[in-house]
Structure formats: C-alpha cells, structure tokens
Amino acid sequence: MERFFRSDFFYHFCHAPVAIVSFITIILIILSAIFANLIAPTNPFDPSSLNLMNGFTPPLETNEFTGESFLLGTDDQGRDLFSTILYGLRISLFVGLMAVFLAMVMGVLLGLIAGFLGGWIDSIIMRFADIQMTFPSILVAMLIYGVARGILPPEVRYEMSIVVLIISIGLSEWVPFARTVRGSTLVEKEKEYVTAAKMIGLNRQQIMVRHILPNVLSPVLVIATITFALAIIAEATLSFLGVGVPTTKPSLGTLIRIGQDFLFSGEWWILLFPAITLLALALSINLFGDWLRDTLNPKLK
Amino acid sequence: MSFINVDQLTRLFDLSEPWIVRAITGQKKRILTAVDCVNFQIEKGETYALVGESGSGKSTIAKMVAGILVPTSGSVIIDSKDFNDAKLDKTSMNALRRKTQMVFQSPYASLNPRWKIGSIINEPIKAFGLIENENSQHIRVIELLEQVGLSERDIGKYPHEFSGGQRQRISIARALASEPEIIICDEPTSSLDVSVQAQVLNLLKDLQKNFSLTYLFISHDLAVISTMANNIGVLKEGVLVEEATPKDLFCKPQHDYTKMLLAAVPNLQNN
Amino acid sequence: MDEPLLEIKDLSVSLKKRNTISVAVDCLSLNLYPSEILGLVGESGAGKSMTGSAILGLIESPLYISAGTITLHGQSIVEAPEHIRGSKISMIFQDPLVSLNPLKTIGEQLVKTIKTHFNISKAEALERGKRLLSDVGIDPERIDAYPHTFSGGMRQRVVIALALAPDPDLIIADEPTTALDVSVQAQILNLLKRLCIERGTSIILITHDMGVISETTDRVAVLYSGRLVEIGETSDVLQHPKHPYTAGLVASTPNIDPHSFHKKLFQIPGTMPDINDVPNGCAFHPRCEHASNICQTQKPPLFNARASCWLLETPGETL
Numbered sequence: 001m002e003r004f005f006r007s008d009f010f011y012h013f014c015h016a017p018v019a020i021v022s023f024i025t026i027i028l029i030i031l032s033a034i035f036a037n038l039i040a041p042t043n044p045f046d047p048s049s050l051n052l053m054n055g056f057t058p059p060l061e062t063n064e065f066t067g068e069s070f071l072l073g074t075d076d077q078g079r080d081l082f083s084t085i086l087y088g089l090r091i092s093l094f095v096g097l098m099a100v101f102l103a104m105v106m107g108v109l110l111g112l113i114a115g116f117l118g119g120w121i122d123s124i125i126m127r128f129a130d131i132q133m134t135f136p137s138i139l140v141a142m143l144i145y146g147v148a149r150g151i152l153p154p155e156v157r158y159e160m161s162i163v164v165l166i167i168s169i170g171l172s173e174w175v176p177f178a179r180t181v182r183g184s185t186l187v188e189k190e191k192e193y194v195t196a197a198k199m200i201g202l203n204r205q206q207i208m209v210r211h212i213l214p215n216v217l218s219p220v221l222v223i224a225t226i227t228f229a230l231a232i233i234a235e236a237t238l239s240f241l242g243v244g245v246p247t248t249k250p251s252l253g254t255l256i257r258i259g260q261d262f263l264f265s266g267e268w269w270i271l272l273f274p275a276i277t278l279l280a281l282a283l284s285i286n287l288f289g290d291w292l293r294d295t296l297n298p299k300l301k
Numbered sequence: 302m303s304f305i306n307v308d309q310l311t312r313l314f315d316l317s318e319p320w321i322v323r324a325i326t327g328q329k330k331r332i333l334t335a336v337d338c339v340n341f342q343i344e345k346g347e348t349y350a351l352v353g354e355s356g357s358g359k360s361t362i363a364k365m366v367a368g369i370l371v372p373t374s375g376s377v378i379i380d381s382k383d384f385n386d387a388k389l390d391k392t393s394m395n396a397l398r399r400k401t402q403m404v405f406q407s408p409y410a411s412l413n414p415r416w417k418i419g420s421i422i423n424e425p426i427k428a429f430g431l432i433e434n435e436n437s438q439h440i441r442v443i444e445l446l447e448q449v450g451l452s453e454r455d456i457g458k459y460p461h462e463f464s465g466g467q468r469q470r471i472s473i474a475r476a477l478a479s480e481p482e483i484i485i486c487d488e489p490t491s492s493l494d495v496s497v498q499a500q501v502l503n504l505l506k507d508l509q510k511n512f513s514l515t516y517l518f519i520s521h522d523l524a525v526i527s528t529m530a531n532n533i534g535v536l537k538e539g540v541l542v543e544e545a546t547p548k549d550l551f552c553k554p555q556h557d558y559t560k561m562l563l564a565a566v567p568n569l570q571n572n
Numbered sequence: 573m574d575e576p577l578l579e580i581k582d583l584s585v586s587l588k589k590r591n592t593i594s595v596a597v598d599c600l601s602l603n604l605y606p607s608e609i610l611g612l613v614g615e616s617g618a619g620k621s622m623t624g625s626a627i628l629g630l631i632e633s634p635l636y637i638s639a640g641t642i643t644l645h646g647q648s649i650v651e652a653p654e655h656i657r658g659s660k661i662s663m664i665f666q667d668p669l670v671s672l673n674p675l676k677t678i679g680e681q682l683v684k685t686i687k688t689h690f691n692i693s694k695a696e697a698l699e700r701g702k703r704l705l706s707d708v709g710i711d712p713e714r715i716d717a718y719p720h721t722f723s724g725g726m727r728q729r730v731v732i733a734l735a736l737a738p739d740p741d742l743i744i745a746d747e748p749t750t751a752l753d754v755s756v757q758a759q760i761l762n763l764l765k766r767l768c769i770e771r772g773t774s775i776i777l778i779t780h781d782m783g784v785i786s787e788t789t790d791r792v793a794v795l796y797s798g799r800l801v802e803i804g805e806t807s808d809v810l811q812h813p814k815h816p817y818t819a820g821l822v823a824s825t826p827n828i829d830p831h832s833f834h835k836k837l838f839q840i841p842g843t844m845p846d847i848n849d850v851p852n853g854c855a856f857h858p859r860c861e862h863a864s865n866i867c868q869t870q871k872p873p874l875f876n877a878r879a880s881c882w883l884l885e886t887p888g889e890t891l
C-alpha cells in the first residue's frame with residue numbers, strides 16, 4: 001500500500017485535476033448509491049410510504065395538500081425524487097457493474113483462447129466478433145433482450161428482468177475486451193518466458209492462466225472503466241425505451257422516461273435531475289477512463 | 302553412440318498464403334528449408350557451438366534439440382531417447398524434459414515480468430516434483446541464486462529490478478533448477494555489454510565444470526565461440542558447411558563461408 | 573592539428589524527475605577534427621546516445637542541457653535553429669527501419685531530403701540521389717524500390733545515403749551495426765571509413781563493441797556513468813590503457829587467439845551504477861582494484877589530456 005502512494009501512478013494522479021475531480025464524483029455517486037437507505041428520506045420502492053397527494057410537488061416547495069416539502073420535488077406518484085434517484089442509481093450501477101463484469105470475463109477468456117490457440121478457433125471467435133461489431137451494441141442488447149424475454153416463461157419474466165438486462169448488455173460489450181486481450185496474447189505468447197514454461201512441460205491451460213493472463217490484464221482495466229460508462233448509458237437507453245427494468249423499481253433511465261412524459265406540461269424537474277445525475281456519472285467515468293488510458297499507456301498519447 | 306546425436310535433422314516452414322488466397326491469386330506454395338539434413342554429435346560434458354549469420358537456422362535447431370519444435374524429418378537422440386518418439390511414456394518424457402533446459406537471448410522477454418524471482422526459479426522444481434516440502438524448496442532456491450552469484454535478498458524482487466546481466470543469471474538459475482544435464486544457450490550474451498558478457502560466460506564455464514553440464518552454445522560471435530567451444534559447427538542457410546575444433550577452424554578454415562566470417566570479425570589485435 | 577570541427581566543453585545533461593535531479597552526462601569535453609572518426613564507447617547507460625542527442629539538439633524534457641557549450645565551426649549550436657544543424661549534422665540510428673518510411677520508395681525519400689537542403693530541380697535531385705546510392709554501394713537502378721525489398725545491410729546503406737544527402741560535415745552514427753551480422757557489419761564499417769576519407773566528413777561512431785572501435789576509429793573516448801574516463805589515439809588507448817576501466821573493457825573482450833581457447837575471460841566485478849546513485853569521487857572506484865582513499869572522495873580530473881584516474885597524478889606511475 002505504501003508502495004502505491006509512492007508510485008508514479010499516484011504522483012500523476014495528484015497532478016491531474018480532471019482525474020481527481022472525476023474520481024471524487026464517481027466515489028461520491030457510488031457511496032450515495034450504496035448508502036441510499038441511510039441518506040434517502042423515504043423508501044420509494046415501498047408503496048405504503050407513498051402518498052399520491054404529494055404528486056408533482058416542485059423542488060423545495062411545500063405541497064399544498066400535505067404540507068410536506070421535497071429537496072428535488074416529487075414525481076407523478078408522489079415519490080420523493082431525491083430518494084428515487086438514489087435508489088435508481090443503485091440499480092443503474094448494479095446493472096452496469098454486473099454487465100461489465102460479464103463482458104470482461106467473457107471477452108478476456110475468448111480473447112485469450114483465440115490469441116493463444118490461433119487457427120480455426122481464433123478465426124471463428126474473431127469473425128463472430130467482427131460481425132457483432134457491425135451492429136450498434138444497443139441494437140445487439142435489444143435483440144438479446146427480446147430473445148431472452150421470448151424464451152423465459154411469463155411467470156419469471158418479471159423477476160428475471162434485471163438479470164436479462166445484465167446479460168444482454170454484457171453480451172453486447174465483450175468484443176473490445178476480446179480484441180485487446182487477443183492482441184496482447186499474440187505478443188506475449190512469442191516471448192521466451194512462455195518457451196521456458198513449455199520446456200518444463202506445462203500444458204496449455206497452465207501457460208495461459210499462470211503466465212499469459214497476468215501479462216495481458218493491464219489494458220483490460222482501462223477498457224472496463226470505459227465500458228462501465230457505456231453499460232450505464234445502455235441500461236438507461238433500454239429502460240428509456242421501456243424494455244429495461246420495471247417502473248416499480250425505476251433506474252435512472254426509467255426515471256428519465258417518466259420525466260419526459262411531463263416535460264411539456266411544466267414538471268421539468270422530473271426529467272432534469274435524473275438526467276443530470278446520469279450525465280455526471282457517465283461523464284466522470286469517461287474522463288477518468290481516458291486519463292487512466294493515457295497514464296497507463298504513454299504510447300497512446 | 303554419443304550423448305546427443307543429431308541425425309539428418311531437417312525442418313521446413315510453410316510460408317505460403319492461406320489456400321483461399323492462393324486459389325484466387327494463383328500463387329504457388331512457398332516452402333522454406335530452415336534446417337537441411339544437419340548431423341552432429343555432442344559428448345557428455347562438452348560444448349558444441351553453432352555459428353552462422355542471422356536466419357541460418359541456429360535457433361530452429363536449438364528448439365528441435367530442446368524438444369519444443371517437431372522436426373520435419375530426422376531425429377535428435379539424447380541419451381538414447383527421442384522427444385518425438387510416440388512410444389515414449391509420460392515419466393520418461395518428463396525425465397527427458399528435466400534433463401534439457403534452455404537459456405535465451407533476451408534478458409527482458411525470458412522472465413515473466415509479473416512473477417517474483419523466487420517463484421520463477423521455483424517453478425521447475427514444482428513442475429517436476431523434485432522437492433515437495435515448501436521449506437526445502439525455499440532453501441534450494443536460495444542455493445541456486447547463490448550458485449549464479451545472486452543472494453537470498455533477491456527472492457522477493459521482480460525482474461524489472463535487475464540489470465540485463467543479472468537477469469541472464471536468473472535465467473541460468475531457472476535452467477539449473479531442474480538439475481539438467483544439457484543446457485541449450487541461444488545467444489545468451491548477445492544483448493549484454495562486454496564486461497557483463499565476460500561475467501556470464503565465466504559463470505557458464507564454472508557451472509559446466511561443477512555439474513559436468515553439456516552445452517549446445519549458439520552465437521554469431523566467433524570470438525565468443527572461440528572461448529567456449531570444444532567443437533564448432535558453421536551453419537549457412539540451414540546447411541552445416543563445416544565442423545571442426547576451434548584450433549582447426551580458426552587456424553585452417555576450409556570452407557569459403559567460414560573464411561569470410563572469420564575475416565569479418567572485428568578484432569582488437571588487428572589495429 | 574587544425575581547428576576542431578566540433579568542440580564540446582563541459583557539457584552536462586541532467587534529468588529532472590519529481591524533486592530529484594540526476595546527471596546523465598557529467599561535464600564532458602571533447603574535440604572532433606575534420607575527416608576524423610571518433611569512437612564513443614562504454615557500457616549500456618553510460619550516456620553515449622545522450623551525448624549524440626545533445627549534439628543534434630534532440631534532448632527533450634525531462635532531460636535538459638544543464639551546463640556547457642557545443643560549437644560547430646566555432647559557432648554555438650546549443651540554441652541554433654534546427655535547419656542549421658540539419659544541414660551540417662546527420663544521424664544514423666541502430667534500426668534502419670525506424671529512419672525509413674515503408675510507404676515511399678527510397679528515391680522519393682532521397683529527393684525529398686535533397687530538395688529540403690538544396691534549391692535544385694527534381695531531375696537534378698534525382699541525379700544526385702542516384703550518385704549517393706552508388707556511393708554507398710547500391711545499384712542506382714534500384715532507386716524506385718521500396719525499403720522492404722532490401723536486406724538489413726542494404727537498408728542501413730540507404731540510411732547512410734539519406735544521411736549524406738545534405739552533404740553534412742558531421743555524421744553521428746549511433747550503433748549503426750548492432751542489428752546486423754558480422755559480415756554486413758564489416759561492409760558498413762568499411763563504407764563509413766571510405767566516406768570519411770573521400771568526402772572529408774567527420775564521424776562520431778557510438779558503439780559498445782571494442783572490436784568495432786579498434787578497426788574503425790582514429791580516436792576513441794571511453795565513457796563511464798556519463799563521465800569521460802579516457803580519450804586518445806585508438807591504438808594507444810587499446811594497447812596501453814591508462815584508466816583501469818578501459819583496461820578492464822579491453823581485457824574482457826573475447827578475442828580469437830589460439831592461446832586463449834577455453835581460458836576464462838577477465839571480468840570486471842560488479843555493474844555500472846544507476847544514474848540516480850553515482851558514488852562519490854571517481855564513479856568507478858567500487859569496481860576498481862587500484863582504488864585508494866582519494867578515489868572515494870574526489871572526482872579525478874583529466875590528467876595529461878588522456879585519462880581521469882588518480883593513478884596518473886604521480887607521474888611515471890602506470891597500470
């Protein structure tokens with residue numbers, strides 16, 4: 001740990017205001033999502049705490065029927081917007097994180113196998129990746145989402161909707177991981193330490209996992225950061241299009257869709273605050289990811 | 302029969318385009334003969350050196366002797382066993398692998414940058430199951446480090462904390478870890494400075510004496526070879542054009558190619 | 573001797589990293605005379621390339637020239653604009669592929685270089701390019717070929733032709749033959765020697781190969797830890813080294829000599845220090861068998877314009 005604080009990485013971090021600001025924003029947003037139940041004044045997912053009379057209260061104004069007031073106002077069903085955003089963030093971040101994790105595991109594994117084994121296995125995996133890349137990933141996600149919904153029996157559809165969402169976003173984002181890992185694997189497998197490992201009779205799995213994998217992981221972190229932002233936006237887009245999470249447990253995207261319905265009737269806050277949150281989150285993750293890429297990979301500058 | 306017998310060793314490489322491309326463009330297959338019917342023997346405890354220009358097939362031979370590249374035809378027989386013998390069972394295969402180890406040219410690429418020195422040297426010990434007990438493994442790693450002139454302090458360090466010469470020493474320690482009888486040195490000092498080169502070459506000589514090791518030593522530097530070899534083979538485009546002891550080769554070179562190589566060596570005394 | 577072509581006086585190149593400053597080239601002084609080949613030799617990290625970069629003005633942050641002057645024809649070139657340097661000094665790098673554009677024929681590259689330095693027509697430039705190619709021993713008919721169709725040694729010749737295009741007074745060759753085979757190396761070194769005699773170009777040859785130094789150069793400068801430890805006529809330095817480091821380098825170079833087959837080589841113990849912790853006094857003292865007290869505390873000056881070693885302080889004492 002002490003080594004980390006003395007490292008060049010930490011030094012560069014301390015001298016990059018953009019990195020510091022975006023990192024703090026990300027941490028703040030993540031912490032407030034984790035501790036949403038402690039910070040939020042109400043639990044928006046608990047129908048019993050809702051009071052329809054509170055609907056459409058503007059920010060910081062007192063509701064004329066109930067006499068309550070809300071920091072960021074309420075939505076059509078009288079849910080406190082501040083609390084809803086915090087809980088919505090939880091869902092957005094959870095979906096994003098799990099989707100990135102899925103994409104990463106899949107991409108790294110396939111890239112490693114393609115690069116190390118080569119031949120027809122490599123051709124199949126990479127041609128498949130090429131084909132998938134010709135479609136926008138949101139389209140791929142929607143396709144997978146639709147297929148999954150069609151396969152699942154109606155009883156479980158509702159509970160499974162978040163899992164389906166994670167899988168469809170995850171499957172639509174694995175290609176950049178696979179391409180990068182394959183590229184580094186092609187370089188690493190020609191190095192002499194791999195030959196040395198062959199000389200002591202290690203088999204292919206052992207060489208891939210023990211020797212090559214640790215050496216191809218560093219760019220993966222950078223891609224994961226950038227994909228995380230993409231995944232959160234993809235989740236928001238899907239939910240905005242109404243194919244994502246159910247409205248009873250709204251994510252940021254769902255909130256934006258709800259808010260959009262009321263934009264022209266003057267209830268601007270229902271759209272604005274979730275949108276700002278999403279923007280701040282995606283932007284800071286992207287900025288941090290860019291900085292990370294430049295720092296870890298000086299050649300790309 | 303000698304300790305190592307290389308018999309009619311040949312290796313081809315297919316350099317042609319994929320068949321689809323060939324079918325469309327009407328190209329023929331392009332086959333490169335990297336090693337062409339090479340024969341030589343190495344006696345136990347001796348050093349056989351291969352010299353030749355870049356691309357003459359030195360590394361290809363080294364890989365075939367090390368059992369990590371399959372010959373197109375011909376054979377390498379080490380102590381009457383052959384890596385490519387289909388009848389070889391798993392135990393004798395492992396024993397043969399343990400016997401032959403390799404030291405590489407690049408001090409940077411030959412050590413896994415994510416592994417600590419201790420684990421790098423310990424890996425062959427574990428892989429061949431030479432020592433089971435972890436404490437004894439640790440003691441053996443320290444012993445190996447000391448044999449190559451490093452110390453116990455270096456166990457927890459990573460490769461990037463060492464200089465090129467020190468890394469070659471670590472490579473040598475790793476090769477020694479499996480208690481081999483043969484070490485194949487593929488240009489072990491080509492990327493080192495003269496002063497460090499002298500240290501590494503002397504170390505290799507000491508180890509040969511102490512453990513009666515057999516070396517297949519590859520270099521393109523005739524001066525280095527003259528200080529190391531008992532026998533020298535000169536390779537040109539995959540063919541062994543001349544084979545002699547250092548004395549004969551340097552005093553009475555037979556083949557024109559050898560004479561050309563000798564004339565090209567920059568020599569301190571010529572000035 | 574005539575006026576020196578290039579004069580380096582007390583040149584220091586430093587490296588600034590966070591709050592520490594380390595010195596990569598330390599107070600180096602050298603002269604280079606017209607049509608002379610000067611060798612710059614030393615272990616990896618001794619500061620050879622850095623000295624070359626300083627002459628070419630290629631030192632970039634975090635490195636900077638912290639002291640000293642470099643003059644060419646008596647004019648300071650530390651702050652000279654690039655085109656003045658470019659037409660008088662050329663550079664040859666270790667890897668010929670780095671200096672050649674793979675997408676252009678060598679003719680196009682030659683013509684472009686010639687036209688940036690001389691105000692002549694394209695046809696004349698092409699003519700000149702062909703002459704340069706035949707000068708370096710390449711068939712001028714191949715002027716329309718692409719770099720990848722040449723072998724390593726021929727590419728290095730093309731690079732030399734490109735370096736000759738501005739008709740420079742000085743060529744800095746940084747390990748021009750390290751990537752090549754001995755036989756090709758011999759051809760390239762002969763070419764450099766010939767150019768030096770025929771065109772009167774001076775050459776600084778950077779290498780770590782004592783054999784190359786011995787066969788090619790007129791004078792040699794030995795660097796250790798960024799400092800000049802010995803300089804002099806090549807044959808004199810190699811046969812009667814005055815500095816223990818030079819002596820060690822010469823002795824540890826393997827040689828084809830029937831009396832030394834199978835003998836152990838001489839070895840200098842230890843390794844060159846990192847530029848961040850150069851020892852006090854003479855940088856070589858921890859590895860030197862002749863080291864005395866003064867070596868540990870005081871930097872030796874260059875005695876007799878030859879070697880920086882305290883052994884030379886008392887006249888008559890030699891290695």
Ligand SMILES: Nc1ncnc2c1ncn2[C@@H]1O[C@H](COP(=O)(O)OP(=O)(O)OP(=O)(O)O)[C@@H](O)[C@H]1O
Nearest residue numbers: 314315335353354355356357358359360361362521
């Ligand atoms: N895997 C491969 N596929 C195709 N061609 C190969 C392969 N390995 C080697 N070759 C070719 O075989 C020839 C001999 O190569 P090798 O590596 O044995 O040369 P070398 O003598 O070791 O040269 P160097 O001194 O440059 O290491 C070369 O022409 C090379 O291009």
Ligand SMILES: Nc1ncnc2c1ncn2[C@@H]1O[C@H](COP(=O)(O)OP(=O)(O)OP(=O)(O)O)[C@@H](O)[C@H]1O
Nearest residue numbers: 587596614615616617618619620621622623780847
């Ligand atoms: N950009 C840089 N940043 C930090 N240190 C550097 C940089 N470039 C060179 N150095 C250091 O400066 C010293 C001198 O380097 P230089 O490249 O001149 O060595 P050299 O004698 O040419 O070695 P080689 O034979 O390996 O080319 C070395 O210790 C090197 O680590």
Ligand SMILES: [Mg+2]
Nearest residue numbers: 359360361487
């Ligand atoms: Mg080779």
Ligand SMILES: [Mg+2]
Nearest residue numbers: 620621622746
């Ligand atoms: Mg250099």
